[in-house]
Amino acid sequence: MIKYIVYLVALILTLLSLIILRQAYKSLRLCLIYRKKYGNDVKILFYPILGIGYFMNQSFEKHDNSYEWMKRIVRENPNVKAILILSGLFDIIILQDEKWVKNFSQDHILYYKNDGNFGYTFAFEKGLFYSSFGDWKRQRIFLNSSFHFESLKSYVPIIKEQTKKLLANLKEEDGFVKLNIFQELQKITSEIITISYFGKSLVNVKCKSGIELYKENNDIIQDSYIYRFTSPYFILKACIFGAKKASMIYHNQAEKKLIARMKDIFETYEKIIDEELEKIKMSKIDPMDIQPKTMIELYLKEYLIQQQNRATMNPNDIFEKKEIIHQFLTFYFAGSETTSHLVAMTFYELTKNQQIYDKLMKEINENAKDFDKVEHSDLSKFQYLDIVFKETGRLHNAIAFTSPRVTDQDYIKEDMYLNKDLLVCHRLTQYSQQCEVLKDSDEYIPERYSRNTKGFSSFDVIPFSTGPRNCIGQHLALIKSKFLVIYFLKNFELKELPGYKLRTMQKLSNHPIDEEIVLIKRKKQ
Numbered sequence: 001m002i003k004y005i006v007y008l009v010a011l012i013l014t015l016l017s018l019i020i021l022r023q024a025y026k027s028l029r030l031c032l033i034y035r036k037k038y039g040n041d042v043k044i045l046f047y048p049i050l051g052i053g054y055f056m057n058q059s060f061e062k063h064d065n066s067y068e069w070m071k072r073i074v075r076e077n078p079n080v081k082a083i084l085i086l087s088g089l090f091d092i093i094i095l096q097d098e099k100w101v102k103n104f105s106q107d108h109i110l111y112y113k114n115d116g117n118f119g120y121t122f123a124f125e126k127g128l129f130y131s132s133f134g135d136w137k138r139q140r141i142f143l144n145s146s147f148h149f150e151s152l153k154s155y156v157p158i159i160k161e162q163t164k165k166l167l168a169n170l171k172e173e174d175g176f177v178k179l180n181i182f183q184e185l186q187k188i189t190s191e192i193i194t195i196s197y198f199g200k201s202l203v204n205v206k207c208k209s210g211i212e213l214y215k216e217n218n219d220i221i222q223d224s225y226i227y228r229f230t231s232p233y234f235i236l237k238a239c240i241f242g243a244k245k246a247s248m249i250y251h252n253q254a255e256k257k258l259i260a261r262m263k264d265i266f267e268t269y270e271k272i273i274d275e276e277l278e279k280i281k282m283s284k285i286d287p288m289d290i291q292p293k294t295m296i297e298l299y300l301k302e303y304l305i306q307q308q309n310r311a312t313m314n315p316n317d318i319f320e321k322k323e324i325i326h327q328f329l330t331f332y333f334a335g336s337e338t339t340s341h342l343v344a345m346t347f348y349e350l351t352k353n354q355q356i357y358d359k360l361m362k363e364i365n366e367n368a369k370d371f372d373k374v375e376h377s378d379l380s381k382f383q384y385l386d387i388v389f390k391e392t393g394r395l396h397n398a399i400a401f402t403s404p405r406v407t408d409q410d411y412i413k414e415d416m417y418l419n420k421d422l423l424v425c426h427r428l429t430q431y432s433q434q435c436e437v438l439k440d441s442d443e444y445i446p447e448r449y450s451r452n453t454k455g456f457s458s459f460d461v462i463p464f465s466t467g468p469r470n471c472i473g474q475h476l477a478l479i480k481s482k483f484l485v486i487y488f489l490k491n492f493e494l495k496e497l498p499g500y501k502l503r504t505m506q507k508l509s510n511h512p513i514d515e516e517i518v519l520i521k522r523k524k525q
């Protein structure tokens, strides 16, 4: 018996050594290729196993921000085309050069995403964010109408109504109070996404486990993200099988629990969708006659039509019911924290920059005398708010680079070479300060965009990314954020929180450790 145990241990150790050797060889080879081809134009970093996680942690420890390391590299090497981070496990390249960013995002169709939160396949795989190739194209065309200007207009009453519920309990006499503004804003942004998708609030719906659906939705996204990047067991599995497959096999207790929670959420939404389908069937309305007002109606109409015409349809145009749920979860995950982050960080900067605060108040007082009367068409009058958001997106974007993509072939375009063994992503903000607009780039200056724009490119500040795979929700995000800021600043005063130090760490987003970032007080009406 002991003999067999010894053999087994020896076998496992040999296997592990072979995996480590294979990975180390891959990383060393990449290092040599890139060093030879680009010299210092591609900055190469190495840290065993932890790789980019190590540099982000160090950056947070030293500079209170998980991305300061990247900023510093670009500042010290303004011509750097990319940063290559090797780990022996996951080797990742972050493109910095404008032309490289442009080419890569235009040719996105050659790449696909195969990594995300633990178990992302259970919740998001069929949604737009993770879909690829033909499936991505079909979805993007299908969804474009819902994110079109005209459709977005119809969400304005929902946005205004939800915004007005904001902090309804806070009384004027409470004076200035600390507030977890992220939490409050996220409740609103996720509620707006839910109502514009399902046409109703789901705030009272509970999962089978008894936990509120909206709460579990937020928590599972965070928990599965943290598990993906911190569990040594999962990291080892991902190394052997790839992250996607590793989510599907050899589950330990923690993974089984996460998957059970995801399935619970999935089944709760499935029940809601089945009820909606049943209502349409009972009404005996011809699917062709449905005039969709919400995204769910758009989907259900299409779903019922395709059920009728399945035999004659192109199989690539047919989608499963699962996609309807994954799409909603995708919007929830991609659209709620990002939007609340934009608004919260704008508030933070306003408390630090009184002149900007005053200028914005002036614009709001002139153009939004009565919040109830502000319509979608009035939003174009808030031009200063536009550049305030642009500046927040530049300095405090929720994410610093796109999610990593992979491909099966080496990619070469002009002087850009991307080896097939790399995870590839690109930055969203240009950190170099080479042109006038980007001077003093650690400062919050919305007016910078009206400076001499020589050398400033439309690829320098791209918080919503660029190319065909840019953010489909960007206009919705900006409409929501504008109404939120206008309503908030008309009704509340903001003040700097004494002694507050902004420390942001990469979790799901690059998020403040302490979420109470400003003081607020209800204004006298």
Ligand code: HEM
Pocket: 128, 129, 130, 140, 193, 330, 331, 332, 334, 335, 336, 338, 339, 342, 397, 398, 399, 401, 402, 403, 404, 428, 463, 464, 465, 468, 469, 470, 471, 472, 473, 474, 476, 477
């Ligand atoms: C301030 C708020 C937001 C920011 C900063 C933001 C940023 C981004 C970025 C950078 C990407 C590209 C990610 C990548 O390529 O890896 C993206 C994609 C995406 N975003 Fe947003 N987003 C915001 C709000 C929203 C909202 C409100 C929604 C939907 C309701 C949304 C839905 C999506 C989806 C579905 C994608 C994937 C698009 C595709 O692959 O075709 N986002 N977003």
